[in-house]
Amino acid sequence: xxxxxxxxxxxxxxxxxxxxxxxxxxxxxxxxxxxxxxxxxxxxxxxxxxxxxxxxxxxxxxxxxxxxxxxxxxxxxxxxxxxxxxxxxxxxxxxxxxxxxxxxxxxxxxxxxxxxxxxxxxxxxxxxxxxxxxxxxxxxxxxxxxxxxxxxxxxxxxxxxxxxxxxxxxxxxxxxxxxxxxxxxxxxxxxxxxxxxxxxxxxxxxxxxxxxxxxxxxxxxxxxxxxxxxxxxxxxxxxxxxxxxxxxxxxxxxxxxxxxxxxxxxxxxxxxxxxxxxxxxxxxxxxxxxxxxxxxxxxxxxxxxxxxxxxxxxxxxxxxxxxxxxxxxxxxxxxxxxxxxxxxxxxxxxxxxxxxxxxxxxxxxxxxxxxxxxxxxxxxxxxxxxxxxxxxxxxxxxxxxxxxxxxxxxxxxxxxxxxxxxxxxxxxxxxxxxxxxxxxxxxxxxxxxxxxxxxxxxxxxxxxxxxxxxxxxxxxxxxxxxxxxxxxxxxxxxxxxxxxxxxxxxxxxxxxxxxxxxxxxxxxxxxxxxxxxxxxxxxxxxx
Numbered sequence: 001x002x003x004x005x006x007x008x009x010x011x012x013x014x015x016x017x018x019x020x021x022x023x024x025x026x027x028x029x030x031x032x033x034x035x036x037x038x039x040x041x042x043x044x045x046x047x048x049x050x051x052x053x054x055x056x057x058x059x060x061x062x063x064x065x066x067x068x069x070x071x072x073x074x075x076x077x078x079x080x081x082x083x084x085x086x087x088x089x090x091x092x093x094x095x096x097x098x099x100x101x102x103x104x105x106x107x108x109x110x111x112x113x114x115x116x117x118x119x120x121x122x123x124x125x126x127x128x129x130x131x132x133x134x135x136x137x138x139x140x141x142x143x144x145x146x147x148x149x150x151x152x153x154x155x156x157x158x159x160x161x162x163x164x165x166x167x168x169x170x171x172x173x174x175x176x177x178x179x180x181x182x183x184x185x186x187x188x189x190x191x192x193x194x195x196x197x198x199x200x201x202x203x204x205x206x207x208x209x210x211x212x213x214x215x216x217x218x219x220x221x222x223x224x225x226x227x228x229x230x231x232x233x234x235x236x237x238x239x240x241x242x243x244x245x246x247x248x249x250x251x252x253x254x255x256x257x258x259x260x261x262x263x264x265x266x267x268x269x270x271x272x273x274x275x276x277x278x279x280x281x282x283x284x285x286x287x288x289x290x291x292x293x294x295x296x297x298x299x300x301x302x303x304x305x306x307x308x309x310x311x312x313x314x315x316x317x318x319x320x321x322x323x324x325x326x327x328x329x330x331x332x333x334x335x336x337x338x339x340x341x342x343x344x345x346x347x348x349x350x351x352x353x354x355x356x357x358x359x360x361x362x363x364x365x366x367x368x369x370x371x372x373x374x375x376x377x378x379x380x381x382x383x384x385x386x387x388x389x390x391x392x393x394x395x396x397x398x399x400x401x402x403x404x405x406x407x408x409x410x411x412x413x414x415x416x417x418x419x420x421x422x423x424x425x426x427x428x429x430x431x432x433x434x435x436x437x438x439x440x441x442x443x444x445x446x447x448x449x450x451x452x453x454x455x456x457x458x459x460x461x462x463x464x465x466x467x468x469x470x471x472x473x474x475x476x477x478x479x480x481x482x483x484x485x486x487x488x489x490x491x492x493x494x495x496x497x498x499x500x501x502x503x504x505x506x507x508x509x510x511x512x513x514x515x516x517x518x519x520x521x522x523x524x525x526x527x528x529x530x531x532x533x534x535x536x537x538x539x540x541x542x543x
Contacts, residue, residue: 002365002393003027006127006140008113008337010104011039013146013370013382015091016069018100020386021144023477024394029140030104031129037104038091040150043084045178052150052331054084056179057203061195061224061284063231065489067377069094070384070468071479076492080231081224107131113143114339123363142365142393144386149349149371151333160191162306163325169309171325174200180207186323188212189311191303193219197328198285204326205296212311212319216302218277220261223286232284234465234493237376239447242431242466265289271299333371342366350413354437355428356385359405364392376430380468384434387477388441396476397441431466443475460486 003026007017010032021028034051036042044053060067060082064074072094078086095101108131116124116139127138153173157164163171174196184207190197193215201213226232245253258275261282267273270292273280291297301315310320335343345351345358349371353359356367367389370382391397399405438444450458450473461470469486472479 001395002123002141004029004140004142005390005393006031006110006113006125006138006143007146008110008143009039009146009148010037010106011041011146011148011370012091012379013148013386014039014104014144015095015100016379016383017144017146017369017386017390018103019069019094019098020383020390021393022098022100022103023387024390024396026390026393028103029138030100031108031110031127032104032106033109035106037095037101038088040148041084041087041091043088047176050152052153052175055174055177055200055203057083058199059083060087062233062377062379063224063493064090065467065493066231066233066237066465067379068468070380070472071477071481072097073469073485073492076495079496080493105129105131110337111135112337112339113145113342115342120362123365125365142367144367144369144389145335145338146369146382147333147335149333149373150331151335152331154330154332155327156329160303160306166308167306167322167325169323169325171327174326174328175331177326180204183208183324185209187319187321188324188326189214189300189303189319189322190326190328192328192330193217193283194281194328194330195283195285198283198288200326200328201297202285202287202291205291211291211297212300212322213297214300214303214311214313215272218267218273218280220258220267220273220280220282221264221285221288222261222282223264224284225286230493233376234467234489237430237466238464239431239462239466242429245429335368351409353399353405353409354385354388354440355433356389357399357405359402359409364399372433373427374430374433375427376434376466377468381430381434381437383468384437384441384471387443388437391441391476434466434471438471441475443471443477445470445473454483457483457486465489 005021005026005028007014007021007028007030010030014030014032015037018028018030033049034042040052041054043056044051063080064078064082065080068074068090074090078090082090108129110127110129112128114126116122116126118124123141125140125143127140127143129136129138153175155173177200180203183204186208187210188204188208189212190201190204191214193213197213198221201211205211222232224232226235255275261267262275270289288297292299300317300319301313304312304314306312309322310318311322311325312318342358342361345360349355349368351358352368352371355372356369357364358366367385369385369389370378372378372381372385374381388397392399435444445461447458447462450461464486467486467489469479469482469489472482
C-alpha cells in the first residue's frame with residue numbers, strides 16, 4: 001500500500017498531484033528547486049540555475065474555462081486568455097484554497113531517484129535532495145515526476161552548417177528570450193514556427209529592422225477568436241465535433257478542416273500550407289498573417305547554411321546582413337535525476353503506458369505526469385493523469401498485467417523519425433486522451449445516463465465545450481458544483497467582456513435547445529450502432 005509520495009516539481013502538474021494525493025489520503029512531499037510555485041509559467045527576467053520560464057508578453061493559447069482545474073473555476077472577471085501574471089495569481093488561489101503550500105519544499109533540488117534494493121517487493125524509491133548545499137536521503141513509497149517537457153533547450157547546431165564556425169553574428173535559443181528590446185533595429189532570423197516561433201517573430205517585428213521566419217513544414221495558423229467572437233477551444237473542442245471526427249471518413253474531415261482553416265485566409269498564398277500537405281502543424285497566432293501581409297515578417301524556407309553575415313536557404317535564396325539568429329527549436333526531457341536502469345525503459349513518452357507508467361517496472365510506483373502534448377490544455381491533462389495515478393496508488397484503480405500494458409504501448413507507437421524536439425510526437429486528441437484516462441479512473445460521464453436523468457445538462461455536455469468540469473460529475477472526486485459550473489461557463493466567458501453593455505434583445509436559444517435535444521438521441525443511437533459495426537470489423541474510415 002502506497003502512503004508517502006514524492007512529487008518532483010511545483011508547476012501545474014505538481015500542484016495538481018499534491019492536491020490529488022491529499023484527496024486520496026496519501027502523504028505528498030513536493031520538491032521544487034526554485035523559490036516559488038508555477039514552474040514554466042512563473043516569469044523571471046533571469047535564467048537562474050537554467051530554469052525555463054515564459055517570456056514577458058506570453059498569453060495562454062487555451063481559454064480559462066478549458067484550462068482550469070476541474071473543481072476550481074477561474075474567477076469570472078478574469079479575461080478568457082490569461083497573461084502569465086494572472087495565471088500565476090490563479091495558481092496561488094488554488095494552492096491557498098486547498099492548502100497545498102505546506103507540502104512543498106522550496107529551493108530543494110532532486111539529485112537522484114533510485115530504486116531501493118527491495119524494490120521488487122516494496123516498490124519503494126530512494127530520493128536524494130539538496131537544499132542550501134546540504135544533501136539528504138528520503139524513502140518514498142511512490143514518485144510522481146512533474147517536470148514536464150520543457151526541461152532543457154534543444155539546439156541542433158549540427159543541422160545548420162556554419163552557425164558556430166563562420167557566422168559572426170549572435171545566435172541564441174528562445175529559452176534565453178525575455179523581451180524584444182535587445183533586438184531593436186536589428187535584422188533577425190527566427191528558426192522554427194511552433195507557437196513560440198510565431199509569437200516571437202510577431203513581437204520582434206515591432207522593433208527589429210526586419211524579421212525572417214524560417215520554416216520547414218506546412219503550418220496552419222488559427223486565431224484564438226472564433227465564431228461570434230468566442231474562444232476558439234470553447235467552439236471547436238466539443239463532444240459533438242469529436243463524434244463527427246469519429247463518424248465521418250477521415251479524408252472528408254481533413255477536407256472540412258482545411259476549408260475551415262482557409263476560411264480566415266488562404267494559407268497557400270502566404271507560403272504557409274497547402275491542402276495537399278500530408279505532414280503539417282497547427283499554431284495559434286492572430287497577428288502573424290497581418291505581419292506577413294505588411295512585410296514586417298518575411299517567410300523563408302529551411303536553412304541550408306550560414307556564412308559570416310548571411311544565411312542561405314534551401315530554395316537557393318540568400319538574406320544578407322543578419323545580426324541575430326533566434327532558434328525556436330523546442331526542448332528535450334532527459335530526466336537526468338532518474339537512474340539509468342529506469343530511464344532506459346522509456347526513451348520518449350510513447351514508451352509509457354497511457355503516456356504515464358513505464359510498463360516494465362516490477363511495481364507501478366513511478367508516474368510521469370504532464371509529459372503529453374494535447375490538442376487542448378495540458379493543464380487539464382496533467383490533472384486527469386494525477387487523479388488516475390493517485391487512485392492507483394491508493395488502491396482504488398488497478399493496472400493491467402505487464403504484457404497487456406506492453407501490447408497497448410506497441411499498438412499506439414507508430415514508426416516515426418526520431419527527433420528530440422518534435423513535439424508532434426507527443427500530440428494527441430484532447431477529448432480522446434482525457435476520456436481514455438477518465439474511463440480508467442471510472443470518472444467519465446455517461447451521455448445516455450445524462451440524457452435520461454438531466455437533459456439540459458446532457459445538451460451542455462454534448463454540444464457545448466468539453467470543459468474539465470465534466471469529469472467531476474461522477475465517480476471518485478465528484479464535485480457538487482460541477483453541474484452549475486458547466487451550465488454557467490458561457491456567463492463566465494462573457495462577464496469580462498461586458499464592460500459596456502449594448503442592447504441585444506433577440507434570443508433564439510430556446511429553439512436551439514430543442515433542436516439539440518432532438519439531435520442528441522440520434523447521435524447516441526448512431527454511435528451505438530457504429531460501435532457494433534466496428535466490433536464486426538467495419539470502419540467508416542474505410543469508406
